[in-house]
Amino acid sequence: MKYHKVLLLLATFWLNPVAAVDLQLTRVTDLESVVDIKHAGDNSNRLFLLQQSGVVRILENANLQPTPFVDISRQIVSGGEQGLLSLDFSPNFTANSRVYLYYTNRDGNTVLSRFIARGETVDPHSEEILLVINQPFANHNGGRIEFGPDGMLYLGLGDGGNAGDPLGNAQNPQTLLGKLIRLDVESPTSGFVIPADNPFVNHSGIRSEIWATGLRNPWRMSFDSVTGDLFIADVGQNNFEEVNFQPSNSTGGENYGWNIMEANQCFLSADCNSNNLIPPIAAYDHSQGCSITGGQVYRGTDYPELAGRYLYGDFCTGRIWSLKKNQNNWDVEILRDSGNGMFTFGEDQKGNVYLAASDGVFLLSDGPPKTQNTTTSIPIDGSLSGSYVTDGLLDQGIIITVGDNAQGRFIFVTWFTYDQTGQPLWLVGNDFLADNASRITLTMQRLQGPVFLGRSVPASRIDVGTMTFTVIDCNTIQTSFEFGSLGNDNLTLKRLTNIQGRDCQ
Incomplete structure (x- = not known):
């Protein structure tokens, strides 16, 4: 044509x-x-x-x-x-x-x-x-x-x-x-x-x-x-x-x-x-x-x-x-x-x-927008501060602290666990939080350093991978981690204790 x-x-x-x-x-x-x-x-x-x-x-x-x-x-x-x-x-x-x-x-x-x-x-x-x-x-x-x-x-x-x-x-x-x-x-x-x-x-x-x-x-x-x-x-x-x-x-x-x-x-x-x-x-x-x-x-x-x-x-x-x-x-x-x-x-x-x-x-x-359904409903704030455990793993746990300083709201996570050989393992991670954030991914670091009370040499931090924390409710946090040779997995954390003055509402 x-x-x-x-x-x-x-x-x-x-x-x-x-x-x-x-x-x-x-x-x-x-x-x-x-x-x-x-x-x-x-x-x-x-x-x-x-x-x-x-x-x-x-x-x-x-x-x-x-x-x-x-x-x-x-x-x-x-x-x-x-x-x-x-x-x-x-x-x-x-x-x-x-x-x-x-x-x-x-x-x-x-x-x-x-x-x-x-x-x-x-x-x-x-x-x-x-x-x-x-x-x-x-x-x-x-x-x-x-x-x-x-x-x-x-x-x-x-x-x-x-x-x-x-x-x-x-x-x-x-x-x-x-x-x-x-x-x-x-x-x-x-x-x-x-x-x-x-x-x-x-x-x-x-x-x-x-x-x-x-x-x-x-x-x-x-x-x-x-x-x-x-x-x-x-x-x-x-x-x-x-x-x-x-x-x-x-x-x-x-x-x-x-x-x-x-x-x-x-x-x-x-x-x-x-x-x-x-x-x-x-x-x-x-x-x-x-x-x-x-x-x-x-x-x-x-x-x-x-x-x-x-x-x-x-x-x-x-x-x-x-x-x-x-x-x-x-x-x-x-x-x-x-x-x-x-x-x-x-x-x-x-x-x-x-x-x-x-x-x-x-x-x-x-027409007017409908409220979008989400998998999380509350932000990460001070009420989440406390100790958390996973069912069946009561010999280890995670301490989460959420606070504020001059630079903004922050989260600090400490996890006591064990490596593949059964040796104790301390992991820490911290970052600042966006307003109303209900999910955050932290770079986790392995603490490695002097023996107990050996303060002349500071502990070193070695990156092991990332760990994502998603708030489900004020007593439950869903986590997933990718730690390379240390392994990858998902864990559901349940609250064990509150920090006084920051009780879960």
Whole structure:
């Protein structure tokens, strides 16, 4: 089929309106420059907020934790369309602690790396660089990394930048730029392998990492957590923004058209061949915005009017749309007409959808937000100070002290236990607490030093690993620890004694 003129004037030209939704945005944090929002799939109720500057913060039970989960700010270039751009967690994160990051390095090229999380932070020394993509220009870095329902890692890459794809990368099968690539990063112990069912494996002259082609700058893609369908929002050039769709039964190989076409309009010439190109399921012209921000399909249960809707928006106008399949058509609705510029959407493990804008991160709801259920209900404060034991281990115990000084509220933990040989072992850890924190991870240290009353040489402290404390109620604390050669385990601590004046209420 050939296009000889503009066929697409407005998104509503071919999309049907749907019933109105009372969309409300509730700020959950005022953290700025958040460009990705993810959960770890570990039932921890944590949201991971990725900042373009190179830092990832944890939002837990409405509290922003003081210690960054990730800080690679010194090894990236940040600004414009460069920086720390995306993260995702291994589908087996609770077992292997693998975290994947996508960022712009100091040379201006984009990097896919794997890290290992230890407790509440990523070990910066654990980085394994999997892929480096040379970027000819500073813009159109893409992209998002997402694990699909097949366990493979998908990465959406921009066309290399400048304007109009001057190097022709999006239609060039010998470069990864302007492509959606698919990698198996989980089955090997190091590196990655190319899945045998990628569509261009063993095709001469075509990079076998490629899953789909013809993308300009896919700014946010996401899988429907129920159906497995993939939505790709591709930022347009002069006239149109578009949403591309890939059904869950796809075997790959789609060509989404750029730079032959921009949405449903010929781009390079007034007369173009659209044979074998996949048109978008939705688009809008630049009277309604200028840069699409891809979103999520709502699959939570708290806000039924949003169920099954793909929520997306525009960076420039702050407008938010809903897109929903209706037999063979896609219904569209404008849910918010204007607002502050938006950077990304994301979801928590319950399926609730969040939006990061220039003035913070917001929960999206169909009416007033409901109180979010959490696994913990009280903060770490002085009432928790006391001695704790674990059933069956009455010959050892933990002393927890929570107090305040000029620098803020702190926690100090002392654990008397035994090592694998049966020798006594003293472990200590301390840190400052965020306001209303109900969970904290401490670096625990082994005390080793002089004999009793031998004070001429101070005791040394040797790091053994991390230990996480989560408040269940005022008499119960759930802990997990990762101590390397000393072992890893989970313990439930029960209160044995109170500190006078700080009784549990």
